[in-house]
Amino acid sequence: MNLQLLAQINSFLAALVLLSAFAMLSQRKINGLVTLFAWQGLFLSINTAVVGYVAAKHHLYISSLLTLSIKVILLPYILHVLVVRLKIKKEMETIVNIPTMMMIGIALVLFSYKLTAPVREMSTLITRSTLAVALATVMIGLLMMITRKHAVTQIIGFLAMENGLFFAATSATYGMPLVVELGVALDVLIAAFIFGIFFFQISTTFDSLSVKQMESLREDN
Amino acid sequence: MTLLILIITPLAASLILAFIGNRRFAPEINIFCSMLTFTAGIALALDVYRNGQIITGEKFFFVDAFSVYLTVLTSFVSMTTAVFSLRYMQREREHGRVGRRRMRFYHAMFQLFIFAMLLCLLANNIGVLWIAMELATLSTVLLVSLYRTPNAIEAAWKYFILCGVGISQALFGTVLLYFAAEKIIGEGGEALLWTNLIEVSGRLEPTILSLAFVFLVVGYGTKVGLVPLHNWLPDAHSEGPTPISAVLSGLLLNVALYALVRFKVLVDGSTHTHYAGNIMMGFGIVSMLVASFSILRQRDIKRMFSYSSIEHMGIATFAFGLGGSIATFGALLHMLMHSLTKSSIFFTVGHTCQMHQTQEIAKIKGLFKGDPFVGWTLMFGSMAIAGMPPFGIFTSEFLILTAAIKDVPMLVPFILIGLVAAFAGLLRKVQYMVTGDVPSYSKSIQAARAPVILHMSLVLILAFYIPNFLNKWFQTAVELLK
């Protein structure tokens, strides 16, 4: 397979990752969100394997497998089990309406493109243009966390941000050293367990998972 | 060898306490392991004092004057907090606020938290630094919600989300830094090592490093509690059990600031301007002012002292940003004094809250008459933290102000306004709490006196007399941070 084709596959997968981020932004159903998150993880792990092949860095294959097992299989499974156990209502509202959020998302893509310009000039890697997409995924994850009222959505936004960061590492530097990648994966796993426990705590104390009721700690009360 | 003991002890303790943490002698084991850690820390410090900086473990660990100073401080304060926690959690156990499983969890997470902080301070690899910082956050998140009240859960949730978001930005900054370093040092783990980075800092690409620093300041700055990323701090520090508030306020903020300062040295070395320092100064002053004025509005005693932490971290950030020997010396001293004073205050506040079963300032009264020890230590602690002589914080603030007047005289009025506002707010509220008659719902408790006395006396002594080794430590650290 020649380099040109692989570079195009890399760009194509990057586009799919960003598309799944936008789809998560506009999704109303929680099960749909979890499925989209799994898809995003899948595109990401395939992309990591492709980059590993192109750059001849074998530790990226391990990272790709790690991403596959944690972000495509384990985390969506945990989330699905949580949704079922907590009997979460299937649909949730948003603070800002969906078409406006998509516009903001597009603006964020342009902004991250502008922001990563110095890196693009300096980089000699094939994947240099996908850094903008990675940063955009991070920002869209952030947008998702800010504009949603449901605890599960905030967590999925957080995990989407982690996806974007992992992608950024792959695009900018062909992945961080394995030690760091393993550590980050470990942190994500621990965070997953913690938020699982959290959902139960929130649900038992508040009887619902809407974040709106958790705004009472302020100065004026 | 010492270093290995230093790191392994808290980790092993955490594992052991995960199983037996609810037994009667578990707090004693906690104290014992913390003492071991502290002794190892002192040994390591002596080693560095005699032989200069250490790089071991195939370049995995790096210990210089700056990190060993913070290591000793961390292990010391965690030891005294463990002593305090014995009495305090015993009381909580009796009141039924914490069950058996939660006690195991509490002890295990306490030691895991110490492990994470020590790993953060001693790691050479900036990726491992990030991982340890994240681990420190994660280990305390569920501790903040230990009491399972709605407020505690809300505080823990905010802590988790805001710090998680913040630290992700820090990871992006680290990736950018790695990218810049790879160009010069070459691929692989070498480009992440601090020792290599500081050598080539002059040759790293300035534009990339400036961009990276913005992300790093947002990320690690969230953990330091810089305004406007501070929203989680008052909630998290006030809702958890008091020993956790003490270590969060006293230690974790320091470690986050340590990480920020390391990166500042790199970035300013690369850009050859004062770019990073200026950013830190800006954030520092804003944090200080916002926090000081917020103190005036507080109705919860722990929240009030949390805002005081934000204020002092703002001063330290400002001083590190200012740079130069006097300001850096002052900042290092400030970190020490603030740690000791703030943890001591939280011990006292813990006693107060247990006596009155509430955290509201309006409902706490008559401490002088009710329990003179608690009352007077609260008074002295607040005087210390407000910056009154003869306590240590006055010395460090004085040094910082001297350096500021020399370099940035226009900002000094703002600093003074902030200091005065905090002073007024704190002392007015504390005065209300310690005077007056004892309310009917107040109970007497057996206070853990030793930690408080130890901390306060250290603060008092170090204000006048800085022993030779401490002086040399600070001087070496100041040199490193130029």
Added chain:
Amino acid sequence: MKLLHLIFIEILQVLIVIFAAPAFVGWVDMLKCWSQGRTSAGVMQQYRNIAKLFVKDVVMANNASWIFRFTPYLVFSTGVMVASVIPIISTNLFLAPSADIIVLIGIFATARFFIALASLDIGTAFGGMGASREMMIASLTEPAMLMAIFTVSLTGGSTSLLHIVRAFTSGVVVVRPSIMFASIAFALVVIAEAGRVPVDNPSTHLELTMVHEAMILEYSGRHLALIEWGAMIKFFLFVTLGIACFLPWGIAATDDLVSIVISVFLMVVKLIVAGSVLVLIETGMAKMRLFRLTEFLGAAFLMSTLGLIFFFILE
């Protein structure tokens, strides 16, 4: 000789479009019937419909103005005009340089404008309702379509369809994210413009759910025949526009008879496949409520804008 050849190709293409459009719609309807388990009326049914309508009398309201009479002829002729420009069977159309893609969109917009005016002309309630809905949908599809077209033009290097087709067919097969996204966006836009499910149900008899049908409720006889035929031609042309932009392989580049025949054959194959895909979408989805259309078309706009952005970022 050369000129005659070109004229012959041009007229051949226009005639194919005019007479194959009802067959295409018939094919789509047949598939839909099959997928719903019914027996279909056959591919030729639309021809029979049109023939039937031509024979009937025209009944017009007393207050109908010249717009009402003029619109059917306009709609049909715009279809014929566009048919002469899009490269369907060959890129050697001598009328093609007279208009690029943006002009084509403008021509279709003119037709839509006049239908809306005609529906408002008589003053019935349903006419007004249909016109307002149609215009709302148009205001959402136009940006999406234009973005998709910009992406295609940027990749092809020009807005003239001939150049685009030649650029695509001469290059190597490339996996371009921008074109993928633009094609998905274009597919959604085609569904909206042609008035198919999930935007509008062409076989509905409930006036309150109609969009396009509501506008032509008043027409009868040969006027209705021309409008229906024009709508079929528009549908056909949109699909072939999509094929020309995104699947252009097989369109004859030279003007010898063999390549023309092959290109016609390939066109038939592609249209059969496109029809099947459309029916899959139609049967799989239910008609959307009107306010949900903003999300549907917003998604189309998003896709096309992303395609455009990806052109700059990733390529």
